[in-house]
Amino acid sequence: MAIRTEQDGWGLRGDSMQCAWCESKKATNASATCYWELPDGTRAIEIMSIPSVQCPDCGMEYQEETLVEEIEDQLMLIDTKPLPNTLTYKELMDIPRFLKKNYFKL
Numbered sequence: 001m002a003i004r005t006e007q008d009g010w011g012l013r014g015d016s017m018q019c020a021w022c023e024s025k026k027a028t029n030a031s032a033t034c035y036w037e038l039p040d041g042t043r044a045i046e047i048m049s050i051p052s053v054q055c056p057d058c059g060m061e062y063q064e065e066t067l068v069e070e071i072e073d074q075l076m077l078i079d080t081k082p083l084p085n086t087l088t089y090k091e092l093m094d095i096p097r098f099l100k101k102n103y104f105k106l
């Protein structure tokens, strides 16, 4: 079933964006909770309120690649041992890094 919407209405909304999967223009910002495996593979933590994109047309909810990289980098650069099993994206990104730069990237 196709639902027609007014093109202009979506263009004016600041929070709508293009879906990377189906190219629908109706994708919006959302926040998601994801389980994330730690780089050392010892356990997975639950990260809440991750900025995400949600698409009503294809049903995808995903994180942009740059954001996934940010989280991966952060997990590489902080001491993950004292991390709680559940925290928010912001709490995770606020943890000070113990390495001055990312040695894992060339």
Ligand SMILES: [Zn+2]
Pocket: 019, 020, 021, 022, 023, 024, 055, 056, 057, 058, 059, 060
């Ligand atoms: Zn889509």
